[in-house]
Amino acid sequence: MSGFSSSSASGRDIVALEGVTKRFPGIVANDSIDLAIRPGEVHVLLGENGAGKSTLIGMLSGLQQPDEGRILVDGKPTPITSPRHALALGIGTVFQHMMLVPTLTVAENLLLGGPWWQRPRTEELAARVAEITSTLGITIKLHAKVSELSLGEQQQVEILRAMVRNSRLLILDESTSMLTPKGIDELGALMRRLVEQGLAIVFITHKLKEAAAFGDRISVLKLGRKVGEIPPERFRALGEQEIISEIVELMFGQQKDDPEAVERPVRTVHAEAAPLLRVADLAVAPTDNAPGLSSISFDIRPGEILGIAGIDGNGQKQLAEALAGQRATTSGSVRLDGAAIETLSVGERRQRGLRYLTDDRLGEGTVGTFPVSINFFLKQVGAAPFWSKGVEQRAEIDKRAAQLVREYDVRTPSLKTPVARLSGGNIQKVLLARELAEGAKVVIFNKPTYGLDLANTLASRQRIRDTAARGLAVLLISTDLEELLSMCDRIAVIANGALVGIVDNADDARTKVGRLMIGLAA
């Protein structure tokens, strides 16, 4: 840590946010956020996916306007009206998503934004780039097409671009995601040099180690709200481990007056009962757009709810699909009630009592244009008593459907209503009714309350608890840690396609799971 940051932390903010709120349809992406950005400081913004970090950056870089609150630049209230305005104010941003034109060369991308009547000033640029890259110790291929560069190289170009423009405030939105560990360390050193020159940096990441290693000040966002800040004075007083545990507390700590908080009823799971589902060393090969799975092993006993926690995109969907038979596995065994099922088809697994509630309710779970009634029996098409010799038995279907609508409290205008017209919560009820029907033994729920309102969330959770209480084995995949803590008997943590630990849901589970999620030992 340099001594420089302390001397400038005396209140002269380059940019400050006061009570900034930004709403999108159905969601508050930023909820009255206060933030101070000072020269000579690396200000780390931490938070899970969807916490609202990029939205905040969008407002600082002129892409979006706050609905409430104001932004001060050099102490003066300044609405940042456009990206051009942001650049003129000295705010340079490296966005989370690549912002280079793939069909242009690196030099042309760096020149983008000059006065339109001019010829691109290539020589001037080359000199400026040489100057910057020599101090940074990176090499840039100015005349290569951007589409020919690796993602890491593209990220370097974007950082370089922000510097070519003489930004006073440099914003890096998840810029380490494409870098190698060595590249990350180099970026850290670079940020240090830049703040020593008096720049301000906002550095966004969800890796706590980077935050603790590179930051001077840390703000933590959670579901759009700023839930805490560690100022430089405290930051310097604490060791890396203490900082990390303080962040874990902020990120995963229980909020007060949470309507979803319920006392977890103590269930008696018979430890001696044979597991209903036993998964050993399951592996799935990675594909172009999905991570693979490796060495996944766990058991679930009758009446037990096993949670899978983890940051979204770490293999949760692959795991669910591999178990349901929708995704090919490369090795490992899956035993349902003692019998091996890993070679069986989706339909056969369902037949044996393995049920999967997808998180893709409308895409994969239901046929939106089909009536509610048919959607109850999609997976039994052709089977008696609802079909007889290939002919749909309308009366039989409607009778049973009406029964399910009542039983599961599906709010639908009629049985004939196309299922896509229902609200998310009611579509979920249709799915629940279908998957929990006769013969279920093991049920996999993938993000069962994602996108539901509070009432439907609570109803779905109760349904899942009831399922376990009936003696079924439940695998509950969720990115909502509160949900898992309120429902599960044990919680496994998935990271990069591997189970990194299984924790009993006892009093210290929250901290243990939080640490596992960010790559520390429980």
Added chain:
Amino acid sequence: MTGLFSEVFLSALLFGAVTAAIPLLLAGLGEQMSEKAGVLNIGIEGMMLAGAYLGFVGAFYSGSLWLGFFAGAAGGVAVALVMALLCVRIGLNQIVIGIALTLGLEGLTALLHHFQFSRSYPRLPAAEVTVIPLLSDIPVIGPALFKQHLIVYLAVALVFGMGYVYRRTQLGLNLQAAGDKPAALDVAGIDVVRTRTVAVLTTGALAGLGGAYLANVGAGLFIPFITNGAGFLGIVLAMLARGRPIWVLFGALLFGVCLSLTTAMQVAGINIPTDIIQMLPFLAVMIMLVLFGRRASLPAALGIPYERGAR
């Protein structure tokens, strides 16, 4: 039959090819500009019609061909303004609006012409040509290529001018970025909507000029639906030219030859049904599309309205 390969025949064929190629060239260059910036401009046929009508009316009443060209370009710009407003600024569907504009202008120009001239089709005096000394003395190609109206030479010069703009200027970079990755242009501080609007208005000017040339020089009169798909051929040319103006020129000349052959063969009295001869240009389109269509590379954001901060 004997006349088929005579010097006079070939010269007339070539002259006709150039005359037919110029409107296609102007339309193709215009469309290329829009597409580069990410706007699929189906309304270009309507812009040409507006240009043809206003170009003719302007020249007819003023007696000046140049005022006619100016009026034609202005007509194209006026239609382009509607397109830019609806498709670029408001972000409506470019195909729907483009078709609507074309259909609307087909009707409107026919109606206006009918009001003004009833069923008569007054002619303009033949356009005077600018003869390039020495070059025009070359046999066959001399009279065909170097005894043309000044605007022909300007149109060809425009090919090189636009090539320069695309490859060597900041504006060229902006246009390409607007079509390939508008968000990147936006965060670089250049207004995407403004860039695309400029491109669409330029398209309108070029298409309008092409239409005016078609009426005033090519035909010497205005009749309803005179463009007869020239704008759509321009779209094909732009798509096949992979962003290079010079390819628009070659393509336009090729189509021009086909169109000219249609007339030339009829004049030469070759005994092929006219229906078949008239199919020639469209056959050429098909062949071009089959041969080169696969390689056409279009901008990634073509046809997609840009809205800042949306996802």
